[in-house]
Amino acid sequence: MARKPDIIKKVVLKNGATRYRFRLGLGIKPNGKVDQRTFTFDTLKEAQNELSRLRTENSQGTLVMPNRKLTVAEYMTEWLETKRSKKPSTHQGYVDALAIVIEHYGNLPLQSLDSPHLEKVKADMLSGKARKVGTKGKPLANRTVNLMLTLVTMALKVAVKRRLVPYNVGELVDRLPLDHTAAEERGAWQTDDALMFLRHVREDRLYAAWLLALLGLRRGEVLGLRWEDVDFTGDKAKQRKLPPGTPSLRVAQNRVYVRGTVHTGTPKGRGRSRSLPMPEVVITALKEHQRRQEEEKKTAGRDYFQTGLVFVNEIGEGYNPDSHSDRFNVLTKEAPVPRIPLHGARHCAASLLGDMGFPDVVVAAWLGQSQITVTHGYQHAMAERLRSAGDALGEALAI
Numbered sequence: 001m002a003r004k005p006d007i008i009k010k011v012v013l014k015n016g017a018t019r020y021r022f023r024l025g026l027g028i029k030p031n032g033k034v035d036q037r038t039f040t041f042d043t044l045k046e047a048q049n050e051l052s053r054l055r056t057e058n059s060q061g062t063l064v065m066p067n068r069k070l071t072v073a074e075y076m077t078e079w080l081e082t083k084r085s086k087k088p089s090t091h092q093g094y095v096d097a098l099a100i101v102i103e104h105y106g107n108l109p110l111q112s113l114d115s116p117h118l119e120k121v122k123a124d125m126l127s128g129k130a131r132k133v134g135t136k137g138k139p140l141a142n143r144t145v146n147l148m149l150t151l152v153t154m155a156l157k158v159a160v161k162r163r164l165v166p167y168n169v170g171e172l173v174d175r176l177p178l179d180h181t182a183a184e185e186r187g188a189w190q191t192d193d194a195l196m197f198l199r200h201v202r203e204d205r206l207y208a209a210w211l212l213a214l215l216g217l218r219r220g221e222v223l224g225l226r227w228e229d230v231d232f233t234g235d236k237a238k239q240r241k242l243p244p245g246t247p248s249l250r251v252a253q254n255r256v257y258v259r260g261t262v263h264t265g266t267p268k269g270r271g272r273s274r275s276l277p278m279p280e281v282v283i284t285a286l287k288e289h290q291r292r293q294e295e296e297k298k299t300a301g302r303d304y305f306q307t308g309l310v311f312v313n314e315i316g317e318g319y320n321p322d323s324h325s326d327r328f329n330v331l332t333k334e335a336p337v338p339r340i341p342l343h344g345a346r347h348c349a350a351s352l353l354g355d356m357g358f359p360d361v362v363v364a365a366w367l368g369q370s371q372i373t374v375t376h377g378y379q380h381a382m383a384e385r386l387r388s389a390g391d392a393l394g395e396a397l398a399i
Helices: 044-060 072-081 088-105 115-127 142-161 191-200 207-214 219-223 280-303 321-334 342-355 360-367 376-397
Strands: 009-012 018-028 034-041 248-251 254-258 261-265 274-277
Touching: 018 044, 034 044, 072 088, 072 142, 088 115, 088 142, 088 254, 088 261, 115 142, 191 207, 191 321, 191 342, 191 376, 207 219, 207 280, 207 321, 207 342, 219 254, 219 321, 254 321, 274 376, 280 376, 321 342, 342 360, 342 376, 360 376
Parallel strands: none
Antiparallel strands: 009 018, 018 034, 248 274, 254 261
16 A cells, blocks of 8 residues: 655755644635645644644534634624624613723734733723823723623624634733722711701702612613603502502603614613512602693693603603703702712612611612512512511602
8 A cells, every 4th residue: 555645745945944734724714615724834843743743623613713804803893793682771881881902902913912912901991091081091990890890701702603812811910999988988888967958959851760779770860761660559459469459550661872873672680670678658749740741742742742751851851861960960969868870860769778787689679680589479578578578668759
C-alpha cells in the first residue's frame, strides 16, 4: 500500500527561508463547501503542535477559528437585536449599559477583547470619566458598573456557544460590592416624612397619584392605571381572588418613557397583573380625583381625550413619565422632607410593611416583585394578608 503523503509540507521561500505549511478542512461553510484553511509556521514542531490542536478541538466541537473581521461593535449590536423581545425600557437599558464598551473598544476585533479592556472601562466608570449624563466627572454607581459587566458576560456567553470566541472574558472581571445603605444615605423616607409630604401635596391635582406611589406602585403602574381597573364597590373581588366585598385596584399596565416615546406594556416583575385591596384613604382620594376629572371633561368638551386613564392632564392626555418624575422632584423641593427620587417613594411602602411585621413574602407580593410565587393553595391566605397590608398602609398614611 502506498504511503499517505504527510499533510505538513516543507516550503522554501524565494529568499531561502524555510516554512512548514498545511491545509485542513474545518467544517462546512454556509454555501455547503468545505471550509479549507491554510496554516504556515516557522518550524516543523510548531506546525505539528498546531495541527494536533486543530484536529482535537475540531472533533470536540470547541474549535474557534481566527476572525479579525467581526468587531466588538458589530457583535454587541447583533446580540442586542436578539433582545428586542424585552420590554422597551429594559432593552434600552441594555443598549445604554453596553454603549460605553462599544465606545471604548467597538473597532476592536471581538476575539481581541480581553479582561484588561473591561478593567479599563470599569475604571473609567468609577472615576466618572465615562459619565455621559448627570454631573460631569461624578463616579457611576457600583450597580451601574456591575450591570455593564453582567451584560458583556451574557453576550459573550452566546459568542462562546457560537464558537466566535474561545472563552468568556467577562467572567474574569470581579464585580463591585453593592452598598445596601445607599438608599438611606439618599434620604429614605420614614413614616413622618411620607405624612409631611402628603400634607404638602393634599391640594395638588395628582394627590392620589403621589399616595399610590407611597403605597408601593411603580411610576409606570400609576400612570398606566385605568378606571376600569378600579373597583370601588368590591364587585370584582371574587374574580380578583380577594376576600368578598373588598374594593381593589388591578395593576395591569405599565407606561414607560424610552428615548422620546411612551410605551404601554405589562407590569414589571413576572409581567402579570396583580390586584391590591384599596384602603379607605385610597378610595377617598380616587373618588375625589374622579370628581375633579369629570369637571375637567365638561370644561374641555369635545377637546377632551378619552384615554380611560386615571391620571391625565386637564384635557385627558396621559402623562409623560419623565415629566411626572420632574413634578415629584419639584414638590419634594418645596416640602420640608429629604430629597428622594420618585422610585424611592415605593421603598417607603416596603419599609413600613417591614416595620409593621409583615413577612417578606407579603411585602414582595404587594410590591409585585418578580421573585414571589404564590401557589394556588396559598392564594386565599395571601389575599387576607394583602388586605391586612393595605389596611395597615392606609392607616399609616392617613392624614
